[in-house]
Amino acid sequence: MKNHFRTLTAVITGFCFFVQCLPLYAQGFNLPAPGTKVASTAAFYPAMIKGITIHPDKPLTFDFLIDRGQNPLDEETFKNVSMNL
DSSP states (O other): OHHHHHHHHHHHHHHHHHSOOOOOOOOOOOOOOTTOOOOOOOOOOOOEEEEEEEOSSSTTOEEEEEEOOSSOOOHHHHHHHHHHO
16 A cells, blocks of 8 residues: 555656646737826725624624625625625
């Protein structure tokens, strides 16, 4: 069993070291010429936490006030986004 493991390890190591990888070349990226003015995109306002309500009678219960942001979201998507916040 031990000998099989060593043989398998040696074969995998040899395969990794002796197999030639294909060279990867960088691709061109079309950018404007240096010094050219670039138009900015419109501002985007994502959903964000605006405040928090702390209940004095239950100190570990919080209500978060969430601003829906710029994009109107349906209830299921909004629930997923708010859980991530």
